Amino acid sequence: MPGERLLLVDDEDNLRSMLEAALRHLGFDVHPVANGRDALAAVATVQPDLIVLDVMLPDLDGFEVCRRLRTEGKRVPVLFLTARDATDDKVRGLTLGGDDYLVKPFSLEELVARVNAVLRRAGLSQPGAVLRCLDLEMDDEAHRVTRGGKEVSLSPTEYNLLHYLLMNQGKVVSKAQILDHVWQYDFGGDGGVVETYIGYLRRKMDAAEPRLIHTIRGVGYTLRAER
Amino acid sequence: MPGERLLLVDDEDNLRSMLEAALRHLGFDVHPVANGRDALAAVATVQPDLIVLDVMLPDLDGFEVCRRLRTEGKRVPVLFLTARDATDDKVRGLTLGGDDYLVKPFSLEELVARVNAVLRRAGLSQPGAVLRCLDLEMDDEAHRVTRGGKEVSLSPTEYNLLHYLLMNQGKVVSKAQILDHVWQYDFGGDGGVVETYIGYLRRKMDAAEPRLIHTIRGVGYTLRAER
């Protein structure tokens, strides 16, 4: 699972380095470039397993980059990043070949989920196992959460938050980390929301013993089996 | 069932790579070419089990390609792709030889269905089993849907949508995925149609408990047995 090569194409410096850091930290071999021409050149040298490709680029647009790759016979899977409004007409047909797209602004969780999904479909990554902690289970493919066998109904944000906690079970994550990973990267508010949503999760899936979500005062939260 | 060799012949780059990706993703061994001459050459080297052949080609037209193959004694089954109006006289009689045709623009679901049908007639593919989910059954060959033993009458789009949901039961599919697979590839509208058709399906075949079609708010829909 470790070491897949990612080609990351985005012209916004800020966002690009943020994504680079995040993906690198997850064990990917990230190669960042800022425009379409460099992207095409890099494909030959890097031989990436996946391209994360912004649609809005200064020179060639993302679709054009992809088209040229395909006519050259390259079949690298692509994950497109698109702006909110350009979404409807041009994006049609993207989910067909194992490719996919993501609407800006997104959260890191969503990006990572899509990256793994695309790699999985391309046969380069393990089938996404069911996440588990004691009697808590999350089946990501079916988007289903159960605690002690009983189904728990979660809103999108609650689901993403729980997913992040499960991915980091045993470790303590700060409110800042949670905001950075679960909320959209342009979110302006403070950490108060996180407290609210931890509260929602506790009520919905952590009401009975043993408690799984623990507060580490002054530090953050952790999801763990024992006390 | 896996690994049949398909020769894909179409001169529109966009469509060709879209179909290539989609069919490859379904497990076929796809060989794309862009014109009639390359097609004839490729038949010898690839030895395809089926040819998906656009009728409108820059050099030889699709029928001509087929004719030459037949005079050489090759009996590979052919699935023609035709434009809306060229349908009438020429295409008649095509279904007699085990061949078939599809009118552009089509949906991926239709293409896959025809591909499998042709392969099945040629004895290269398993008879399409009956799709089932609890007391809901779809016999694709007979084009018949029953819920709890009672026949349900569906319009073409409703049928295709249900077929796609059945093929993906247990998994969540987004409105975008549904549009990409069930609607014609040149459809320009937004996801509102999908909501409408989910509504139609619910009324026709999901009125009684237990419900099979579930909405995952903010994500998509899923077809599954339990609640």
Add this chain to the structure above:
DNA sequence: ACGCGCCCTGAGCAGCCTCTGAGTCGCCAG
């Protein structure tokens, strides 16, 4: 020509989801 079924759109509506702010509690330090 006419009617019918099918497909899609748009408006209206209801319920859910998200986030904020205020109030309270409890831990810890001084």
Add this chain to the structure above:
DNA sequence: CTGGCGACTCAGAGGCTGCTCAGGGCGCGT
């Protein structure tokens, strides 16, 4: 003991999503 800060809870405004329904256009068969 007391003050301060961090965390929890609750209620509510506002936005957004998805559902439903009615209607118009199109194609096909009568």
